[in-house]
Amino acid sequence: MTVVSPADVGRVACVGAGVIGGGWVAHFLARGLDVVAYDPAPDAADRLARLVDAAWPALERLGLADGASPDRLTVAPTLSDAVADAEFVQESAPERLDLKLDLLAEIDAATPAGVVVGSSTSGYSMTEMAARCATPERLVVGHPFNPPYLIPLVEVVGGKRTDAEAVAWASEFYRAVGKFVITMDHEVPGFIANRLQEALWREALHMVAAGEATVQQIDDAMTQGPGLRWAFMGPCLTFHLAGGEGGMAHMLDHFGPSLQAPWTRLAAPELTTELRDRMVAGCEDEAGERSIADLVAERDRGVLAVLDAVGYGRRA
Amino acid sequence: MTVVSPADVGRVACVGAGVIGGGWVAHFLARGLDVVAYDPAPDAADRLARLVDAAWPALERLGLADGASPDRLTVAPTLSDAVADAEFVQESAPERLDLKLDLLAEIDAATPAGVVVGSSTSGYSMTEMAARCATPERLVVGHPFNPPYLIPLVEVVGGKRTDAEAVAWASEFYRAVGKFVITMDHEVPGFIANRLQEALWREALHMVAAGEATVQQIDDAMTQGPGLRWAFMGPCLTFHLAGGEGGMAHMLDHFGPSLQAPWTRLAAPELTTELRDRMVAGCEDEAGERSIADLVAERDRGVLAVLDAVGYGRRA
Numbered sequence: 337m338t339v340v341s342p343a344d345v346g347r348v349a350c351v352g353a354g355v356i357g358g359g360w361v362a363h364f365l366a367r368g369l370d371v372v373a374y375d376p377a378p379d380a381a382d383r384l385a386r387l388v389d390a391a392w393p394a395l396e397r398l399g400l401a402d403g404a405s406p407d408r409l410t411v412a413p414t415l416s417d418a419v420a421d422a423e424f425v426q427e428s429a430p431e432r433l434d435l436k437l438d439l440l441a442e443i444d445a446a447t448p449a450g451v452v453v454g455s456s457t458s459g460y461s462m463t464e465m466a467a468r469c470a471t472p473e474r475l476v477v478g479h480p481f482n483p484p485y486l487i488p489l490v491e492v493v494g495g496k497r498t499d500a501e502a503v504a505w506a507s508e509f510y511r512a513v514g515k516f517v518i519t520m521d522h523e524v525p526g527f528i529a530n531r532l533q534e535a536l537w538r539e540a541l542h543m544v545a546a547g548e549a550t551v552q553q554i555d556d557a558m559t560q561g562p563g564l565r566w567a568f569m570g571p572c573l574t575f576h577l578a579g580g581e582g583g584m585a586h587m588l589d590h591f592g593p594s595l596q597a598p599w600t601r602l603a604a605p606e607l608t609t610e611l612r613d614r615m616v617a618g619c620e621d622e623a624g625e626r627s628i629a630d631l632v633a634e635r636d637r638g639v640l641a642v643l644d645a646v647g648y649g650r651r652a
Numbered sequence: 653m654t655v656v657s658p659a660d661v662g663r664v665a666c667v668g669a670g671v672i673g674g675g676w677v678a679h680f681l682a683r684g685l686d687v688v689a690y691d692p693a694p695d696a697a698d699r700l701a702r703l704v705d706a707a708w709p710a711l712e713r714l715g716l717a718d719g720a721s722p723d724r725l726t727v728a729p730t731l732s733d734a735v736a737d738a739e740f741v742q743e744s745a746p747e748r749l750d751l752k753l754d755l756l757a758e759i760d761a762a763t764p765a766g767v768v769v770g771s772s773t774s775g776y777s778m779t780e781m782a783a784r785c786a787t788p789e790r791l792v793v794g795h796p797f798n799p800p801y802l803i804p805l806v807e808v809v810g811g812k813r814t815d816a817e818a819v820a821w822a823s824e825f826y827r828a829v830g831k832f833v834i835t836m837d838h839e840v841p842g843f844i845a846n847r848l849q850e851a852l853w854r855e856a857l858h859m860v861a862a863g864e865a866t867v868q869q870i871d872d873a874m875t876q877g878p879g880l881r882w883a884f885m886g887p888c889l890t891f892h893l894a895g896g897e898g899g900m901a902h903m904l905d906h907f908g909p910s911l912q913a914p915w916t917r918l919a920a921p922e923l924t925t926e927l928r929d930r931m932v933a934g935c936e937d938e939a940g941e942r943s944i945a946d947l948v949a950e951r952d953r954g955v956l957a958v959l960d961a962v963g964y965g966r967r968a
Binding site: 354355390391394397398430431458459481482483486487488489491516518520522524525526528529530531532533534535536537538539540541542543544545547548549550551552553554555556557558559560561562563564565566567568569570571572573574575577578579580590591594595597598599600601602603604605607608610611614615617618619621622629632633635636637638639640641642643644645646 | 670707746804847873887894920
């Protein structure tokens, strides 16, 4: 159904020029694409120019694609002009469902048939957002992280009326422009990364509201603690190592009771045999050929590298 | 009440030689201290030797203190021998309250008067754990993160019967041996970092139990997404930047409604004016003289540095 193959896209439209939309613009420009942007704000062009300028040194250091240039950005006067010749459209409007409903319908009406449209929504499902679209089969969620020009993750998931082909096309396109893609089989509110982040964030808000911790203590606890590991090893594999040679199985058997402890306001699921086995098997799959000792060595190299990398911001 | 000033400690006892206790042993040895370890397991000495061996290359790269050597580790035959001449005791026994209650009472009885005893507990309060101790005033929680020889964070908090002087002494001692210390005013189950980590972990377990995400997807979502920022900028300051020039105030006004969204199973606190203002003021205090533009540049440098640092483990 799509016009261009994902790796051959040369021209994209970005609708919305805030922090996320502008970040996408910078990323696509750095990957050597032509970008046409649209935003109803009168100062959109200036704001975009500032955003791209601010991002460019980092993008240069990461390595630009051949021919990449901030000059390949055009700011279109209307939405229709922006999407008229686009081979892909990224929507990054403010996070309000009423707004997304109308805007996506407008984008859908103006975008050439078969061109895939991705939405940066932080948590709405495409099933909800595409309700007013005439051709919802080409609309997908393509959820980035801030700043989109540096953080690799994009979560891709379709709505009930999205073609599987559009989900596959979008996943391949984002990979072709250098993103790390998680393609989800089901719509889950907040997707995966935002659910994890939001649980932690809500616990942080509760702690500040209750006077249990300050903003500074919460940020310090993260950057001097678990955050140093999570830059390169996720929470599951990290806990796989907390069990020593026994891995996740020993960890769940040893620390399982702490799931009943009041260590967060979020009640834990019951640690059924099925969940235990799923966590253990998942960690073993992810570890692959790597033994616990290999992973410990990898973690230590990772923490050392990250400590070196962030040393400029480290306090005594 | 204490015998030695925190910076002059030359000899510590480590009770418990598992992953955490062994990690403390490696850390104290690398900081040039004499360490006497005790663990009831028959293979404790071998296990400790392997742990210290595995950690030593990383510790060498971080930089050893003058005179630091794995040879300065002694494994004592009894608990009393281990603590008899200690200037500080770190307890890292398995995470079971019944066990901690007896063990801390035993340690307290055998340790010279005035010597501070720290517990690595992941979440019990010292008020609970010290219930059977004769001199609870010198017992504090000193909660590290795995691996204790690399992750800087130690959370220090006393129990109801702990002297404020012991809390201050322990905080100063941990800093003197190179840790980053958060001294908490109140006992909160799980302290700060574990509460944040546990909320995220429980959401992850729920997602795996419900078939919403796999172990691999959860770990990828972290390492390719928020984990890259949290290595050097905590969740509060990160969200301070998500609001653009308007900072945390704009972020809460814009994304505040998403606190009601079903993005995690943890219900959010009510976003009262007081909580909003506390978050905004906290971010402004933490930012200090740094403008939003300064912080954006700092974040970008940080993400770039971390991306470089962890590049060896990165997939295409």
